[in-house]
Amino acid sequence: MTTVAAYAAPAAKAPLERTTIERRPVGEFDVLIDIKFAGICHSDIHQARDGWGGAIFPMVPGHEITGVVAEVGSGVTKFAVGDRVGVGCMVDSCRECENCRAGLEQYCLQGNVATYNARDKNGDPTYGGYSAQVVVDENFTLHIPDGLSLDAAAPLLCAGITTYSPLHHWNAGPGKKVAVVGMGGLGHMGVKIAHALGAEVTVLSQSLRKKDDGLRLGADHYYATSDPKTFEELRGTFDIILSTVSAPINLDAFLSLLRTDGALVNVGAPEEPVSLNLFSLLGGRKTLAGSGIGGIRETQEMLDFCAEHGLGAEIELIEASQINEAYERVLDSDVRYRFVIDVATI
Amino acid sequence: MTTVAAYAAPAAKAPLERTTIERRPVGEFDVLIDIKFAGICHSDIHQARDGWGGAIFPMVPGHEITGVVAEVGSGVTKFAVGDRVGVGCMVDSCRECENCRAGLEQYCLQGNVATYNARDKNGDPTYGGYSAQVVVDENFTLHIPDGLSLDAAAPLLCAGITTYSPLHHWNAGPGKKVAVVGMGGLGHMGVKIAHALGAEVTVLSQSLRKKDDGLRLGADHYYATSDPKTFEELRGTFDIILSTVSAPINLDAFLSLLRTDGALVNVGAPEEPVSLNLFSLLGGRKTLAGSGIGGIRETQEMLDFCAEHGLGAEIELIEASQINEAYERVLDSDVRYRFVIDVATI
Numbered sequence: 001m002t003t004v005a006a007y008a009a010p011a012a013k014a015p016l017e018r019t020t021i022e023r024r025p026v027g028e029f030d031v032l033i034d035i036k037f038a039g040i041c042h043s044d045i046h047q048a049r050d051g052w053g054g055a056i057f058p059m060v061p062g063h064e065i066t067g068v069v070a071e072v073g074s075g076v077t078k079f080a081v082g083d084r085v086g087v088g089c090m091v092d093s094c095r096e097c098e099n100c101r102a103g104l105e106q107y108c109l110q111g112n113v114a115t116y117n118a119r120d121k122n123g124d125p126t127y128g129g130y131s132a133q134v135v136v137d138e139n140f141t142l143h144i145p146d147g148l149s150l151d152a153a154a155p156l157l158c159a160g161i162t163t164y165s166p167l168h169h170w171n172a173g174p175g176k177k178v179a180v181v182g183m184g185g186l187g188h189m190g191v192k193i194a195h196a197l198g199a200e201v202t203v204l205s206q207s208l209r210k211k212d213d214g215l216r217l218g219a220d221h222y223y224a225t226s227d228p229k230t231f232e233e234l235r236g237t238f239d240i241i242l243s244t245v246s247a248p249i250n251l252d253a254f255l256s257l258l259r260t261d262g263a264l265v266n267v268g269a270p271e272e273p274v275s276l277n278l279f280s281l282l283g284g285r286k287t288l289a290g291s292g293i294g295g296i297r298e299t300q301e302m303l304d305f306c307a308e309h310g311l312g313a314e315i316e317l318i319e320a321s322q323i324n325e326a327y328e329r330v331l332d333s334d335v336r337y338r339f340v341i342d343v344a345t346i
Numbered sequence: 347m348t349t350v351a352a353y354a355a356p357a358a359k360a361p362l363e364r365t366t367i368e369r370r371p372v373g374e375f376d377v378l379i380d381i382k383f384a385g386i387c388h389s390d391i392h393q394a395r396d397g398w399g400g401a402i403f404p405m406v407p408g409h410e411i412t413g414v415v416a417e418v419g420s421g422v423t424k425f426a427v428g429d430r431v432g433v434g435c436m437v438d439s440c441r442e443c444e445n446c447r448a449g450l451e452q453y454c455l456q457g458n459v460a461t462y463n464a465r466d467k468n469g470d471p472t473y474g475g476y477s478a479q480v481v482v483d484e485n486f487t488l489h490i491p492d493g494l495s496l497d498a499a500a501p502l503l504c505a506g507i508t509t510y511s512p513l514h515h516w517n518a519g520p521g522k523k524v525a526v527v528g529m530g531g532l533g534h535m536g537v538k539i540a541h542a543l544g545a546e547v548t549v550l551s552q553s554l555r556k557k558d559d560g561l562r563l564g565a566d567h568y569y570a571t572s573d574p575k576t577f578e579e580l581r582g583t584f585d586i587i588l589s590t591v592s593a594p595i596n597l598d599a600f601l602s603l604l605r606t607d608g609a610l611v612n613v614g615a616p617e618e619p620v621s622l623n624l625f626s627l628l629g630g631r632k633t634l635a636g637s638g639i640g641g642i643r644e645t646q647e648m649l650d651f652c653a654e655h656g657l658g659a660e661i662e663l664i665e666a667s668q669i670n671e672a673y674e675r676v677l678d679s680d681v682r683y684r685f686v687i688d689v690a691t692i
Contacts, residue, residue, distance in 0.1 A: 290627025
């Protein structure tokens with residue numbers, strides 16, 4: 001066991017504070033990673049405050065992790081000391097169910113092991129990226145291509161794959177019109193990726209406050225959903241609407257913006273049930289769907305795609321002491337577009 | 347103009363009664379059909395009672411029509427006098443939009459012209475199949491293959507295509523597990539068609555009352571949704587769930603029965619909004635979709651498929667004088683599985 005520095009929430013709704021945690025010994029197929037950067041995902045805040053229930057404390061959040069390999073187990077073949085690597089939202093899965101065998105570990109039928117706020121196969125709690133080091137099985141470790149800086153790459157491990165996977169699955173590309181709802185951590189990556197995939201991209205945001213950024217990052221159009229004219233003007237327009245917001249949206253109104261056979265895909269989700277008129281789906285054979293992160297193989301594919309197209313996240317680098325303040329700013333949507341912790345400051 | 351006998355609702359909620367209506371002269375591309383049979387669809391009752399608003403009275407319902415060609419216009423090439431033919435839920439569309447050009451006239455971007463309770467391109471009201479004759483453009487007329495009797499074929503024009511189209515679109519076939527929710531007019535055709543397509547078919551009905559019929563018509567399994575154990579036992583089972591019921595269902599519970607990447611497709615829809623937890627879609631990349639009837643080309647394909655597999659509807663033939671009584675019995679779910687009017691009795 002190794003004792004490492006970390007930032008943890010000691011209890012629900014308590015501020016995060018500096019502490020130490022134990023990391024397991026490096027096993028045969030494990031990689032020990034010196035963490036360099038950890039992104040702050042909105043779901044870190046949900047979980048640190050026990051918003052979904054069942055949280056395990058103390059909690060070390062962080063599932064947008066980049067770093068450098070410090071040690072490898074004797075059976076490791078995919079990584080060597082010094083490699084630039086990343087870890088996302090999961091660190092293990094059953095590896096035997098049909099979904100795992102198909103590379104869909106995120107939908108493991110036994111449930112995957114989340115990077116933090118979960119228990120591993122031995123029943124030990126998992127701790128995330130707000131820490132100096134982490135030990136991860138090589139099969140759940142990703143290569144960060146040379147073209148990506150480690151700080152801007154960190155948010156790709158969640159925000160990047162969460163938007164890439166559905167855009168890819170629902171065939172965003174040339175000739176397709178894609179709308180991205182919400183211009184936050186997920187949304188800004190959705191815009192970059194949909195644009196790089198060749199789609200015509202529209203941002204649907206509450207206001208026009210971030211319009212300049214949206215257009216700069218690759219959007220072709222930018223509309224405010226607070227303006228009712230938006231819904232008249234864009235009726236029947238989109239092949240894919242990617243909703244990245246976790247606040248409840250008017251599903252019927254957004255479904256009216258889809259073309260025949262279009263799909264509204266949610267990657268954010270409100271905690272409360274939403275209301276839906278099923279007739280909104282019948283006229284035009286429309287799809288309302290959900291998508292959760294991506295598989296390991298697909299995550300590597302996403303990283304390679306982002307490196308090829310020069311797509312890092314837009315980040316605001318902070319010191320560990322600023323984490324609690326950053327949480328408040330995320331809740332106020334006051335971040336462009338992802339806080340990333342410089343782990344050297346923990 | 348030709349005056350023909352018909353059964354019409356004179357006003358919302360008034361009983362249907364015998365009357366006469368005018369049919370337009372046979373135009374260049376028109377077919378005059380001696381109607382032999384007309385199915386009673388649940389939506390006939392909705393509309394005759396103005397359940398969706400905006401109804402046009404007097405109303406002659408009926409969009410499950412079969413008969414024999416009595417006369418053809420000078421430009422008609424697809425039909426000859428004596429041909430056995432059918433007419434479904436629509437009698438015209440714009441024919442120019444991308445959906446019409448793609449054979450998706452049911453999703454015509456200008457709105458298709460419904461067979462009754464609508465206005466045609468001249469602004470005249472359309473009247474449906476509870477009548478002795480109808481004049482229809484040949485492009486919205488279907489051939490009834492020899493293998494199908496005209497009475498059992500009538501319900502295929504709505505109940506058949508409404509279930510065939512989504513089963514076909516979402517790839518029901520060998521190796522796929524399909525659940526059909528509801529064992530009524532639509533549901534019993536869904537069972538027959540899904541079975542003929544080669545899928546493993548499960549009926550999910552409120553009770554086991556119609557279990558023997560379900561198994562006889564092609565279901566491999568039959569479960570009561572009133573039994574909570576059904577939802578435990580079948581969790582994560584189906585590739586496709588086809589919901590044919592128009593009462594609100596517990597969407598979250600039914601979505602839990604889908605496999606990863608599965609689709610819950612609604613062809614019935616309640617008038618009131620339903621509640622949905624979007625997390626039910628995220629875990630397993632699930633789809634909630636809707637589907638409405640089918641295009642003309644696809645409807646012909648469905649009729650040919652049904653003839654090839656010997657699939658008519660299970661019907662109860664009635665005289666026109668029994669229509670009002672039949673409506674009450676449909677509302678009581680007391681029909682196995684479709685009332686069909688012998689139009690000779692009008």
